[in-house]
Amino acid sequence: MPLIPSDVRAVFFDAVGTLLFPEPSAPSVYADAARLFGLHLSASEVRTRFIAAYRREEAADVAAKWVTSEDRERDRWRVIVADTLAGVTDLEACYGYLFDHFAKPSAWHVAPDTAEVLLTLQSRGFILGMGSNYDARLWSLLDAFQELAPLRERVIISAAVGVRKPGLGFFHEVTRAAGCEPGSVLFVGDDVGNDYEGATAAEMHAMLLDLHAKHPNVPHRITQLVELLY
Numbered sequence: 001m002p003l004i005p006s007d008v009r010a011v012f013f014d015a016v017g018t019l020l021f022p023e024p025s026a027p028s029v030y031a032d033a034a035r036l037f038g039l040h041l042s043a044s045e046v047r048t049r050f051i052a053a054y055r056r057e058e059a060a061d062v063a064a065k066w067v068t069s070e071d072r073e074r075d076r077w078r079v080i081v082a083d084t085l086a087g088v089t090d091l092e093a094c095y096g097y098l099f100d101h102f103a104k105p106s107a108w109h110v111a112p113d114t115a116e117v118l119l120t121l122q123s124r125g126f127i128l129g130m131g132s133n134y135d136a137r138l139w140s141l142l143d144a145f146q147e148l149a150p151l152r153e154r155v156i157i158s159a160a161v162g163v164r165k166p167g168l169g170f171f172h173e174v175t176r177a178a179g180c181e182p183g184s185v186l187f188v189g190d191d192v193g194n195d196y197e198g199a200t201a202a203e204m205h206a207m208l209l210d211l212h213a214k215h216p217n218v219p220h221r222i223t224q225l226v227e228l229l230y
């Protein structure tokens with residue numbers, strides 16, 4: 001039996017951690033940025049601080065009912081940088097350095113099986129798209145990576161929608177872009193809460209991309225993107 005349920009007509013993908021990966025890793029980029037601004041931290045110290053800061057911002061978004069905007073996204077990253085790299089000589093310059101870094105295609109790589117998976121799904125007649133909690137910086141990456149071209153026509157970015165994943169309003173926008181019922185959409189992503197549970201709550205099909213096999217109990221999961229073709 002194919003992995004994709006037979007009533008699925010559209011497949012939407014999360015961006016970061018699903019198709020796009022920071023290279024070098026975010027903690028090592030942060031550690032380099034810290035060093036440029038006079039603060040010496042190991043990548044593992046950065047990782048611990050980053051995760052704590054990131055979670056605090058997630059909690060703030062829960063309290064705000066997942067409302068977002070480009071301004072909110074800039075504020076989110078400003079606070080995360082400030083909390084993670086407290087002690088740098090010039091926080092605003094350090095934030096600007098990191099913000100600009102992650103806008104550059106050279107800071108990212110695309111998973112190697114992406115082109116094969118997207119082109120094959122497209123040839124099988126699926127409507128394809130992307131649904132991301134990243135911000136307008138995603139456009140420069142979509143322009144740079146030819147592998148992502150099959151998604152280009154239907155890109156939903158939370159900062160533009162005004163609601164982020166896992167908010168229902170975000171997934172309503174995915175459904176609208178897909179042009180079919182939520183039950184005919186499969187949402188594929190690496191985050192249990194934002195992608196898998198969010199899409200499920202919106203009555204979509206959901207697939208967790210569990211690259212590090214951390215979530216064996218999630219019913220619908222793959223550990224490689226290419227499994228979507230099985």
Ligand SMILES: [Mg+2]
Nearest residue numbers: 014016017190
């Ligand atoms: Mg992700």
